[in-house]
Amino acid sequence: MTYCVGLLVDRGLVFMSDTRTNAGIDNISVVSKMKTWEVPGERFLCLLSAGNLATTQSTVSLLEERLLAPAERQPAILTQPSMFQTAKLVGETIKEVISYTTPAGQSADALFSGTFILGGQIKGGRPRLFLIYPEGNFIEAGPDNPFFQIGEHKYGRPIIIRTYDPQMSLEDCAKLLLVSFDSTIRSNLSVGAPIDMQFYETDTMVAGYKRRFELSDEYYQQISGGWSDALKDAFDCLPPFQR
Amino acid sequence: MTYCVGLLVDRGLVFMSDTRTNAGIDNISVVSKMKTWEVPGERFLCLLSAGNLATTQSTVSLLEERLLAPAERQPAILTQPSMFQTAKLVGETIKEVISYTTPAGQSADALFSGTFILGGQIKGGRPRLFLIYPEGNFIEAGPDNPFFQIGEHKYGRPIIIRTYDPQMSLEDCAKLLLVSFDSTIRSNLSVGAPIDMQFYETDTMVAGYKRRFELSDEYYQQISGGWSDALKDAFDCLPPFQR
Numbered sequence: 051m052t053y054c055v056g057l058l059v060d061r062g063l064v065f066m067s068d069t070r071t072n073a074g075i076d077n078i079s080v081v082s083k084m085k086t087w088e089v090p091g092e093r094f095l096c097l098l099s100a101g102n103l104a105t106t107q108s109t110v111s112l113l114e115e116r117l118l119a120p121a122e123r124q125p126a127i128l129t130q131p132s133m134f135q136t137a138k139l140v141g142e143t144i145k146e147v148i149s150y151t152t153p154a155g156q157s158a159d160a161l162f163s164g165t166f167i168l169g170g171q172i173k174g175g176r177p178r179l180f181l182i183y184p185e186g187n188f189i190e191a192g193p194d195n196p197f198f199q200i201g202e203h204k205y206g207r208p209i210i211i212r213t214y215d216p217q218m219s220l221e222d223c224a225k226l227l228l229v230s231f232d233s234t235i236r237s238n239l240s241v242g243a244p245i246d247m248q249f250y251e252t253d254t255m256v257a258g259y260k261r262r263f264e265l266s267d268e269y270y271q272q273i274s275g276g277w278s279d280a281l282k283d284a285f286d287c288l289p290p291f292q293r
Numbered sequence: 294m295t296y297c298v299g300l301l302v303d304r305g306l307v308f309m310s311d312t313r314t315n316a317g318i319d320n321i322s323v324v325s326k327m328k329t330w331e332v333p334g335e336r337f338l339c340l341l342s343a344g345n346l347a348t349t350q351s352t353v354s355l356l357e358e359r360l361l362a363p364a365e366r367q368p369a370i371l372t373q374p375s376m377f378q379t380a381k382l383v384g385e386t387i388k389e390v391i392s393y394t395t396p397a398g399q400s401a402d403a404l405f406s407g408t409f410i411l412g413g414q415i416k417g418g419r420p421r422l423f424l425i426y427p428e429g430n431f432i433e434a435g436p437d438n439p440f441f442q443i444g445e446h447k448y449g450r451p452i453i454i455r456t457y458d459p460q461m462s463l464e465d466c467a468k469l470l471l472v473s474f475d476s477t478i479r480s481n482l483s484v485g486a487p488i489d490m491q492f493y494e495t496d497t498m499v500a501g502y503k504r505r506f507e508l509s510d511e512y513y514q515q516i517s518g519g520w521s522d523a524l525k526d527a528f529d530c531l532p533p534f535q536r
Contacts, residue, residue, distance in 0.1 A: 269534060278455045288472070291468045
């Protein structure tokens, strides 16, 4: 499994992804599920992936190769006029990759399926965040659904729902997502550290602050340990149940 | 779907279950998933169910009918010598019911599957809590795994993992489980109020306090609203992230 989140706030975008991949429970590796592209001053893109690793890596490679060989006149991820067109390109590419490996055509249920979160900004537009399905279609984040999760999303969802505020700083988003990731990692073996994080600040058109958190990271330890205590305190503050 | 929890603490057992059942998203009903039996002073049993409603209701009915017709010399849920034997009987019964509807024999993947949580105490023994699988086998709660969840368990799991303490009062267990249920109800349409709750106090051999919470219940409202605020406060108490 996997756990990735893309979060849209007024000040920009925050992306976080785990790095565990497994083929069976006894075959575990560390692979980054976050890929970024930028043309400083013009555009910044971040792509998070969940699903079959061969499929998602092929998709990213195709998006990259097209970037490297513009002469072939194929669509290139860095040459699209808008975030919408970029999402469309990612969708077409994942659909194409799945159709290679699934003789009867692409399908969400396919063994070699994959799902993406794409976020970023292209000059002239606003920061946008998309969830891209294996069928190639996609939905966009907005005020009512300001974040997307892919992979093992359930454990870490309630804390985001209850704490998200569009006016949060990117630092607070980082804190929130680390709590969400810690809750997931504690509950599910298929999600594991290190955790990759990427900031994007609105209208900068350049990759923002980036960091990888190991489990031993001092701040991660503070969050992980501190959250249990903070939750217990919060729990104690609730009115007691009386028969 | 469904959400049910059975929690074992030093002072006894607390059971909680939602009441939503659905055949498709446009066909929703309220059905209790909690069944209790008692012979005051001798035994108390509580059974929570998740899965196909026809299967789980048939299982409960068979356990009941056998109770009503002891002359037929079939096993009766109230005549077993121990909690272990009672769990075994429930397991045999669910297995039998599934085999009616699944020609090729029972299976966890069967369309008409079901899973149970059984807890209680029989005089001479200690309070025990079991998770019973559709295959008829079962596992028991202990110090390392002091609670069982069935149905839509992921959203509400992290709060139980972080807050559970074997020395909690039953009232605190009620508060904890209401938080867990509220997180689940907010995230998943297939889990819905009212919420049934049953206490069992160690060595009483009699049904304890019982309550049904509607969404409009004053205490439930306090928990649901208060938890969002308490979480935000807890979140603010965590050290800020610094680049």
